[in-house]
Structure formats: structure tokens, C-alpha cells
Amino acid sequence: MRDSKSTRLVFGAGSVVLALALTTAIIALTGNDPIAAYRNIAQGAAGSPNVAANVVVSWVPLLLVVSGVLFTFTVGLWNIGIEGQITLGAIFATWAMRLLQDSAMAPGWVIAASIAAGILGGVLWALLAGALKTFGGVNEIFGGLGLNFVATALNLWLIFGPWKRPGVASMSGTLPFAERLWMPTVSPQSRLAPVPLGLALAAIAIAFTLLKGTYFGLRLKAVGRNPTSAYRLGIPTWQHMMLSFALCGAFAGVAGAVQVTSVYHRLIPSISSGYGYTGLMVAMLVNFSPAAAAPVALFFAALNVGAIQLPIVLKLDSSLAGVIQGFLVLFVLVGNGIRTRLLARRKGAL
Amino acid sequence: MNIELRGISKRFGAVLANDAISLAVPPATIQGILGENGAGKSTLMKVFSGFIQPDSGQILFDGEPIHIASPADAIRLGIGMLHQDPLDFPPFQVIDDFLLGRPGGLIPDRKRALREFRELSARFDFSLSPEARVASLTVGERQQLEILRLLWLGAKVLILDEPTTGISQAQKEKLFAALRRLAAEGMTVFFVSHKLEDVRSLCGRAAVLRQGALVGAMEAPFDDERLVRMMFGKEVPLAEKTRPAPGKKVLTIKTGAIDSLRLRVKDVNLEVRAGETIGIAGMEGSGQDLFLRACGGLVEPAGGQFCLDEDERPMNGSTYHDYMRSGVTYLPAARLEKGLVPGLSLSEHYALAGKPRGVFIDRAEAQARSADLIASYNIKGRPDSAVESLSGGNQQRALLSLLPSASSLILVEHPTRGLDIESTIYIWGKLKERCAAGTAILFISSDLDEILQYSDKVLVFFAGKVSPLIDTESLNVQKLGELIGGIGWETLKEAARA
Numbered sequence: 001m002r003d004s005k006s007t008r009l010v011f012g013a014g015s016v017v018l019a020l021a022l023t024t025a026i027i028a029l030t031g032n033d034p035i036a037a038y039r040n041i042a043q044g045a046a047g048s049p050n051v052a053a054n055v056v057v058s059w060v061p062l063l064l065v066v067s068g069v070l071f072t073f074t075v076g077l078w079n080i081g082i083e084g085q086i087t088l089g090a091i092f093a094t095w096a097m098r099l100l101q102d103s104a105m106a107p108g109w110v111i112a113a114s115i116a117a118g119i120l121g122g123v124l125w126a127l128l129a130g131a132l133k134t135f136g137g138v139n140e141i142f143g144g145l146g147l148n149f150v151a152t153a154l155n156l157w158l159i160f161g162p163w164k165r166p167g168v169a170s171m172s173g174t175l176p177f178a179e180r181l182w183m184p185t186v187s188p189q190s191r192l193a194p195v196p197l198g199l200a201l202a203a204i205a206i207a208f209t210l211l212k213g214t215y216f217g218l219r220l221k222a223v224g225r226n227p228t229s230a231y232r233l234g235i236p237t238w239q240h241m242m243l244s245f246a247l248c249g250a251f252a253g254v255a256g257a258v259q260v261t262s263v264y265h266r267l268i269p270s271i272s273s274g275y276g277y278t279g280l281m282v283a284m285l286v287n288f289s290p291a292a293a294a295p296v297a298l299f300f301a302a303l304n305v306g307a308i309q310l311p312i313v314l315k316l317d318s319s320l321a322g323v324i325q326g327f328l329v330l331f332v333l334v335g336n337g338i339r340t341r342l343l344a345r346r347k348g349a350l
Numbered sequence: 351m352n353i354e355l356r357g358i359s360k361r362f363g364a365v366l367a368n369d370a371i372s373l374a375v376p377p378a379t380i381q382g383i384l385g386e387n388g389a390g391k392s393t394l395m396k397v398f399s400g401f402i403q404p405d406s407g408q409i410l411f412d413g414e415p416i417h418i419a420s421p422a423d424a425i426r427l428g429i430g431m432l433h434q435d436p437l438d439f440p441p442f443q444v445i446d447d448f449l450l451g452r453p454g455g456l457i458p459d460r461k462r463a464l465r466e467f468r469e470l471s472a473r474f475d476f477s478l479s480p481e482a483r484v485a486s487l488t489v490g491e492r493q494q495l496e497i498l499r500l501l502w503l504g505a506k507v508l509i510l511d512e513p514t515t516g517i518s519q520a521q522k523e524k525l526f527a528a529l530r531r532l533a534a535e536g537m538t539v540f541f542v543s544h545k546l547e548d549v550r551s552l553c554g555r556a557a558v559l560r561q562g563a564l565v566g567a568m569e570a571p572f573d574d575e576r577l578v579r580m581m582f583g584k585e586v587p588l589a590e591k592t593r594p595a596p597g598k599k600v601l602t603i604k605t606g607a608i609d610s611l612r613l614r615v616k617d618v619n620l621e622v623r624a625g626e627t628i629g630i631a632g633m634e635g636s637g638q639d640l641f642l643r644a645c646g647g648l649v650e651p652a653g654g655q656f657c658l659d660e661d662e663r664p665m666n667g668s669t670y671h672d673y674m675r676s677g678v679t680y681l682p683a684a685r686l687e688k689g690l691v692p693g694l695s696l697s698e699h700y701a702l703a704g705k706p707r708g709v710f711i712d713r714a715e716a717q718a719r720s721a722d723l724i725a726s727y728n729i730k731g732r733p734d735s736a737v738e739s740l741s742g743g744n745q746q747r748a749l750l751s752l753l754p755s756a757s758s759l760i761l762v763e764h765p766t767r768g769l770d771i772e773s774t775i776y777i778w779g780k781l782k783e784r785c786a787a788g789t790a791i792l793f794i795s796s797d798l799d800e801i802l803q804y805s806d807k808v809l810v811f812f813a814g815k816v817s818p819l820i821d822t823e824s825l826n827v828q829k830l831g832e833l834i835g836g837i838g839w840e841t842l843k844e845a846a847r848a
Contacts, residue, residue: 215706218694222702225693232682232689233702233752234674 007339015335019327026323032316040313041321045306053192057263059301060200061086061255065279066293067203068251071244073288074211076224081129081144083276084151085122085249089256090271091155092121097177097260098163107180115199115257122253123246125151130245134238156269163267173268183262196258201294203251208290220244252276278304281329287336300325351377351411351506353538358407360393367393368404369562375540375555380533382553383542386581386770390562391542395509398540399431400424425451430505434512434768436492440485447484448499470498474528488634490521497528508532509540514548515768518633518796519831526552544770546577547799581771596806597624598660600759600790601645606654608644613637615814618654622759627782627791628819629805631798631834636811638794639763645792646680646761647673659758677758683767685745690737696720696748697733703752727751728776743773750780760784762793766800778804798827798834812836 027034045055065082072079079085096117100110125147132143160169183193211217222230223240231237259271282300286292307321353375360368367390375381385391396402398409400418408415411427418424424431438447448467449458464480471478476494484492493513500508508529514522529539529552543549549556550572557567558580566580599621606618615637622628632638643649644656647670656665658676665673670680682688690699697720701711704719720733727747731740737748746769753760765781766774781791782804795801801808802822810817810833817833820842832838 213711214709215701215711216709218698218701218711222691222694222698226687226691228688229686229691230702231670232680233691233699234671235702236671 011335011339012332015331016328019324019331022327023320023324027316027320030316032314037310037314037316037320040309041303041306043306044309045302050190051305053186053190055298055302055305056197057191057193058305059298060196060262061258061273061275062279062282062297062301063200063294064203064251064255064258065275066282066297067200067207067290068248068255069279069283070207070211070288070290070293071220071247073283074217074224075220075241075244076227077133077241077244078141078280079126079129079144079245079248080141080280081126081147082248082252082279083272083274084144084148085125085252086256086259086272086276087148087151087155088121088125089118089253090121090260090267091151091158091256092253093118093257093260094158094163094174094267097181101177101181110181111183111261114261115254118257118260119250119253122249122251122256124249126245126249126252127242130242134242152269155267155271159267159269171269173264173266176266179265181261182265183258185262191263193262196262199254199258203254204290204294207293211290278325281325285329285332351538352413353507354410354413355394355398356408356410358394358397358404358409360397360402360404366562368397368407370407371559371562371564373557373564373567375538377538378533378536379555380529380539380541380553382549382556383540383559384544384546384549384556384577384581385559386544386772389559389581391544391559392511393562394559395431395511395540395542398424399429399509401431425500425503425505428504428506429509430500430503430507431509432493432496432500432511432513434515436489436496438484438492438496440483442484443480444478444482444484444487444495445480447495448480448502451499451503466502467498470502474498474531475524476528488517488521490517490525490634493517493521493525494528497525501532505537507538507540509542511542512544512768513541514543514545518834519798520633520835522548544581546574546581549577550574578771596626597788599662600624600626600659601792602655602657602662603645604655604657606641606644606656607652608637608640608649609652610637610640613640613814614652615641615811615816616653618816620809620819622790622792624758624788624790625785626807627785627793627805628807628809629801629822630792630794630809630811631796631801631830632794632811633834634796636834637814637816638809638811641811641816642761642763642792642794643680645759646670646678648680674754677754677756679753679757679760681749681753681760681762681765683763685742685749686738689749690745692738693736695734695736696724696729696731699737699748699752703754723751727780743769743777746773746777747780750777753784757784757789759790759792762791764795764797765793766795766797774800798830802827802830810834812839815839817842 024034027037044051046052065086069079069082093114096114097110100113129140129143129147132138133140159173163174165175183195185191185193211220219230219235220240222233222235223237227237255275256271259273260267264271278300282293282297286296303321303324307318310316310318310320355371355373358368358371359366371394383391383394393402397404400421400423409418410416416427418427418429421431439450442450445460445464445467449460449463452458467480476498478491478495484495487495497508513525517525529541533539541549541553553570555567555569556572556577558565558577560581568577601620601622603618603620607614607616618641630638630642640649644651647665647668651666657663658665658678686692697716700720700723701716717733724731724733727750729740729747729751730744737745740748760781766777769777785791802825805822807819808822808825808830809819810830812834813836817839829838833842
């Protein structure tokens with residue numbers, strides 16, 4: 001076997017086929033028709049301009065998150081805390097909105113300030129995880145996981161405490177903002193907003209450029225591969241780790257702010273909607289390559305949106321999308337592992 | 351037992367690592383396997399010990415063909431291999447490491463193992479504590495543990511891959527004594543090395559490999575010149591010794607002290623001047639490695655003054671990056687772990703190490719610069735070669751080529767550890783070019799010949815004690831070996847006082 005594009009392609013295709021086969025088997029086992037389920041997902045994701053727009057709405061935060069975790073993965077860190085960073089972005093965005101909603105400021109500026117506040121929140125939460133790692137010796141996975149729980153608790157406390165709806169607090173979140181402060185959409189009926197889409201595309205473009213073309217990206221890569229050698233080559237190691245945390249937190253913060261200003265128009269309990277974990281999966285699936293991240297994130301968003309109709313039409317749970325995504329990631333990772341082992345055996349390294 | 355390797359061939363892609371090698375070894379022999387790096391020694395021994403399968407060829411014990419499918423098979427057949435980096439478990443206690451790999455039985459019989467461990471180590475005069483952590487042992491002690499373990503598992507053939515790299519003179523003598531004794535008891539020992547001297551003093555027979563082929567075999571006493579010719583196809587002369595006039599002060603240390611958990615180094619007084627080469631000798635773990643790191647800010651000194659340059663600028667508390675800005679560079683012995691970044695190409699390394707202007711990587715410029723440096727340092731690789739694909743000698747050349755052009759002081763750990771003679775001479779040629787341009791070099795080595803050959807002055811460490819600078823002219827291997835072992839320090843102090 002040779003390490004070439006074609007063997008990679010064969011292994012990649014094989015992984016996808018296996019993931020689909022296993023999902024099909026599971027649907028069949030539950031007594032449902034797999035073809036009908038897939039058709040339903042496809043229709044749910046692309047059957048009308050409206051659902052297609054919903055896919056793009058869901059693509060935006062996912063793409064932002066993936067752009068962020070590409071930095072932390074490159075520098076060798078597992079930023080599990082991304083969920084909390086999205087949540088803090090949403091909280092800070094809501095906070096700015098609440099402060100400014102009754103001011104004389106133009107709606108555009110209020111939304112801009114809200115997104116800037118979201119960035120601040122995401123960065124602060126990410127730097128907290130980074131500081132725990134750098135100065136406290138807490139593994140970023142444990143630190144991030146802990147901070148995720150803290151962020152969720154903080155969010156719930158705000159919704160049921162200081163920011164609760166007049167009268168009775170509710171799981172449906174805070175009181176919606178005035179409609180003039182909603183992010184403008186392409187048309188009054190659509191949820192698709194051009195500004196967040198632009199931000200997401202800019203984010204992945206920034207990630208691609210910084211990681212592939214700059215000395216900064218190369219330094220991140222060096223620190224990720226071998227921090228000791230990188231330090232000896234003159235690269236300030238922990239500073240680069242903190243910087244990548246900050247960048248990732250910034251993108252996560254934008255994602256949180258977009259959910260608040262453009263999708264829900266209020267703060268809700270599950271504001272991060274699992275986009276952080278899905279983003280980590282997408283990054284792993286594309287082997288941390290910025291170029292492949294955008295289309296794969298779009299595909300994942302399509303699966304998520306497409307599966308929403310499943311419970312109504314077929315009495316299947318919409319978590320089927322998660323099953324497909326999980327299998328995909330697992331099989332691609334296993335396929336990569338097997339390919340690497342076969343190559344190593346051929347070289348006689350085993 | 352008569353051992354015969356018959357027509358062993360192994361190909362890796364385009365490289366024929368072993369080309370129909372045949373070798374017969376009688377019992378009770380220490381068989382040397384000589385050859386420079388990449389000659390195919392390791393491949394041959396890996397085939398013999400079941401790590402890899404040959405493309406063709408046979409192995410025969412007393413005329414019977416045997417099949418070795420895996421390392422476990424090999425040890426069942428009585429073939430034990432001691433790797434250059436002993437394959438042990440650092441977090442384990444010595445006795446648990448010893449027990450591991452013992453076939454049969456769900457519950458290990460620790461008592462019996464302990465008794466037999468003590469008997470075995472007493473037989474070879476090894477002083478290993480069974481309760482110690484493997485991580486706390488020196489490389490030499492870890493080798494001793496591996497040898498005991500393999501013997502206990504019933505090894506009748508012992509293969510040692512470059513065993514004298516990184517161990518002290520005293521440990522080497524103990525190892526050689528143990529090997530001689532095993533051979534006298536009827537065992538066959540394969541001793542793989544590129545060090546002529548070790549083979550000469552230990553082995554009864556030697557086989558020489560070059561570029562995958564067996565080019566000659568000899569019995570003791572050996573003809574050195576012929577062996578070198580067989581190894582390299584030519585004789586390699588050592589460079590003439592030159593002594594540059596020392597220049598301005600580069601590094602000044604006054605009553606320096608360094609602490610570690612196990613050791614305290616104190617009262618170091620040292621002045622290093624531009625153009626000088628100072629060799630640091632000492633048994634592994636005598637404090638010299640800590641000291642060298644402290645000279646570059648990689649370890650925080652516990653006391654005294656560490657100063658740079660003619661104006662004795664104090665550097666205590668500075669980081670390695672501060673030292674780098676003052677022209678100090680550190681070259682580690684663990685090249686892939688502490689010097690180079692695996693996964694990055696040569697040209698990416700040059701892009702990182704150069705002082706880049708601008709934000710975006712200038713690929714064309716990086717490519718051109720890499721091609722330049724690869725040519726001028728004679729590195730066998732391309733700009734886009736990943737550093738881990740280079741051989742040890744070429745990795746060391748790559749590290750040298752990454753040095754900033756204006757260095758005032760280079761700190762080197764084991765500059766030529768694991769390298770063949772040609773690479774050694776080349777590396778030192780490059781280092782000496784730097785000296786001629788005014789760079790001072792401070793290096794650690796466990797190779798006494800290297801220290802005597804290349805340093806102007808020598809610093810000896812013994813259990814945290816540090817000698818004054820000794821002129822290399824007044825030393826020889828015998829005397830330096832004694833100092834490393836703690837003998838003759840009194841006269842040294844008197845000489846320093848006089």
C-alpha cells in the first residue's frame with residue numbers, strides 16, 4: 001500500500017459507507033424504513049428554500065466554532081471549554097443588549113456593540129481555561145469541562161434570577177428584545193441574516209489564512225507538535241497557547257452573540273445548542289484542515305436541520321443526525337488509524 | 351550453540367538494508383558487528399530478534415533452521431535483545447520491571463523473583479536496588495536491569511545494540527566484565543557498535559557491514575586500519591588540533607550553585623572566553639547537565655552570579671529566550687525531543703528560526719534559504735523533508751544549520767552521540783569554524799576521546815563537585831578517567847592553588 005491521495009480517498013469513502021451502513025442497520029432494527037428516513041432528512045434539509053435557509057442559519061455558529069477550535073487544535077490543545085465560551089458570548093451579548101436597548105443609539109450600533117461584548121465574553125472564558133492550564137497546571141480538558149458547567153449554571157441563574165421575565169421566570173428564556181434590535185434578515189419571513197453569514201465566512205477565511213500562510217500559524221503548529229523544541233527555537237510557548245485560546249474564544253463569543261441577536265432574540269437556557277461539541281467533531285473529521293472545514297460543517301448543519309422533521313413524520317428521534325455524525329467521525333478516525341498502521345508496517349517500523 | 355545467519359535480505363522501499371548477509375558464529379563468542387550509521391546493523395539484529403521479518407534468508411541454531419515470528423518467539427528460543435534505549439517501564443519498580451514478560455502464572459511469585467534477582471545481580475556485581483523506580487536509574491543501570499531480566503528469561507544469545515552510548519566508563523567496564531563472563535560460560539553475545547575501540551577491547555571476532563552488505567570479517571587481534579577501511583571504504587583522518595587565541599569574556603560564573611532534588615552543585619567559578627572550547631567530563635548524573643542548562647537559563651541557578659559578555663552583565667533569573675537574545679544557543683542531545691519539531695519540514699524549521707520580517711511566510715525565500723543551508727551543511731534531505739525522516743547525523747547537521755549566524759556561546763550536550771566517525775568529524779569541523787569566528791563552545795560528553803581531542807580546557811564534575819579549568823595538554827584518557835571516578839582531586843586542588 002502506498003501513502004497516496006487515492007488510498008486516502010479509498011479509506012475515506014470506506015469510512016463513510018460503513019457509517020451509513022451501520023446507521024441504516026440501526027434504523028431497520030427499529031422497524032423503520034431507512035430509505036424513507038434518509039429521504040425525509042434530505043427533504044428536511046433541502047426540500048424548500050425555507051429549510052435550506054435554516055441550514056445556513058445553523059451553519060453560521062458551527063462554522064464560527066470550527067474556525068476557533070482549528071487554532072486550539074493546531075497548538076495542541078483540546079478546547080472542550082468551547083461550549084462555555086459560546087454561552088459566555090451569549091451572556092455578554094445579552095448584557096450589552098439590555099444595557100443599550102433603551103438608549104438612543106441606532107439599532108445597528110447596538111447590535112454591533114452586543115457582538116463585541118460577545119467576543120469579550122468568549123475571550124475571557126477561554127483565557128480563564130488557558131490561565132488554569134498555564135499557571136495552574138490544570139489540563140485544559142478538565143478545566144474546560146468544569147468551566148462549561150459553571151457557564152451553564154451562570155446562564156440559568158441569570159435567566160431565573162436577575163434577568164427573569166416580568167412576572168414568572170421561564171425555561172423559554174429572558175424577555176425577547178424589541179423587534180427593531182433584531183439582526184436584519186434577507187426578507188421579513190426568512191431567518192437568514194447576511195451579517196452573521198458574512199462573519200462566519202470571514203472567520204473561516206481568517207483561520208485559513210493565519211494557519212496556512214503566516215509565521216504565526218507556523219509557530220502555532222510548531223508549539224503543537226513539540227512545545228519543548230519550539231521553545232528552544234525561540235518561540236514563546238505559553239503565550240502562543242494563550243493567544244490561540246483567545247482567538248478561539250473570540251470566534252465562540254461571536255457564535256454565542258449571533259445566537260442571541262439573530263436567532264433567538266433573547267437568552268435561553270441551552271443557548272450553545274451543542275454547537276461546541278459538534279464543532280470539535282467537524283474539526284476532527286476534517287483532520288484539522290481549514291479548507292475542508294466549511295463544506296463538512298455545512299453537511300453537519302444539513303443533517304441537524306434535516307432531522308428535525310423525523311419525529312413528526314416517521315416517529316424517529318431527531319438524534320438520528322447525531323448518530324450519523326458520531327459514526328462518521330469514529331469510522332474516519334479508525335480508518336485513519338488503520339491506514340497509518342498499515343503504512344508503518346510496510347516501513348518496518350512496527 | 352552454533353548460530354548461523356544464511357543469506358538474510360531485507361528491503362525497505364528503495365533501500366536494500368540487508369543484502370544476502372551470511373554469518374556463522376561459534377559458541378562462547380563475543381561477535382562484534384561493526385558499521386557506520388545506516389550500514390544495516392540494526393536491521394540485521396531486528397531480523398534476528400523477531401522485530402522484523404526478512405524478505406529472504408534463514409537462521410539456523412546448530413544447523414537446524416528456526417523460525418522467529420515475533421520478539422516473544424525470539425525470547426522463547428533464547429534470543430534476548432538489549433536495545434540502545436532499553437525497553438523498560440520508567441514508572442515501575444525495578445523488581446516489577448524484572449518480573450514483567452515472565453510467561454505463565456496469573457499471580458507472579460515476587461518472593462522467588464526477588465531472591466533470583468539478588469542472586470543474579472550479585473553474580474555480575476551489579477548494585478541495583480529492587481525497590482528503586484526504573485525512572486531513577488541511569489542508562490547504564492537500566493541496561494544492567496535489562497540484561498538480568500533477559501538472562502532470567504533464559505536467554506542463551508544476547509544482542510546488544512550500541513550499548514556503550516551514554517554510559518560512564520565505570521559502567522562500561524562492568525558491562526564488559528559481565529559480557530566476558532557470559533561468553534566464558536558458553537553464551538553467544540552479539541555486540542553491535544560503530545566504536546572501533548569498544549569492539550577491539552571486547553570482541554573475539556568482528557564482522558563489518560557497509561551499505562547493507564557484509565564487507566569483511568576478522569578475528570582478534572584486529573588491524574585497526576583495515577577495519578576503518580572496511581567500514582568507510584577509506585581512511586578518515588582526524589582534524590589537526592588548532593588553538594585559537596582566547597578573546598573577550600563571554601560567560602563568567604562566580605560561586606555559582608545549582609540545586610536539584612538529588613544533587614547540589616556549588617562553588618563553580620568559571621570564565622569562558624571567545625573562541626574557546628571547553629569540554630565538560632563526568633559520570634552521568636554528576637551535575638554537569640544541570641550546570642550546562644543553567645548556563646543558558648534553562649535551569650534557574652540557586653546562587654552565585656551568572657554573567658554574560660565582557661561587561662559581566664548579570665543574567666540570574668533570565669529565561670532562555672533572554673540568553674538567546676544575547677547570542678547564547680543550546681543544542682540538546684535529544685534532537686527530536688528537544689531540538690527539532692517532528693512533523694515540520696526543514697524549510698519550515700528555517701522559516702521559524704530565521705528572524706522573519708512581515709506576517710506572511712515568503713515560501714520562495716524560505717525554499718531558497720533551505721536549499722542554501724542544506725548544501726552548505728551537507729544535509730542528506732530536501733527542503734520539504736520532515737525532520738524525523740532524517741538520520742541521526744543529518745538531524746544533528748540540521749540543528750547546527752539552525753544556529754543563528756552570530757552566536758557568542760554555544761552550549762552542546764553530547765555533540766556526536768550516536769553518530770558515525772564521518773559525521774563526528776564533520777560536526778566538529780563546523781563547530782570549530784564557529785570558534786575561529788569568535789564563538790565559545792561549552793560541551794558535555796561521555797566520550798573521553800572526544801573531550802581530549804576537541805577541547806582547549808576541561809571541566810570535571812564528580813558528584814556535584816566541580817574542578818577548576820584544566821588545560822587539556824596536561825591530561826590523558828587515564829588521568830581524565832580517574833578524575834571522573836573521583837581519584838586525584840587533591841593534587842588538582844594543590845595545582846590550582848600553586
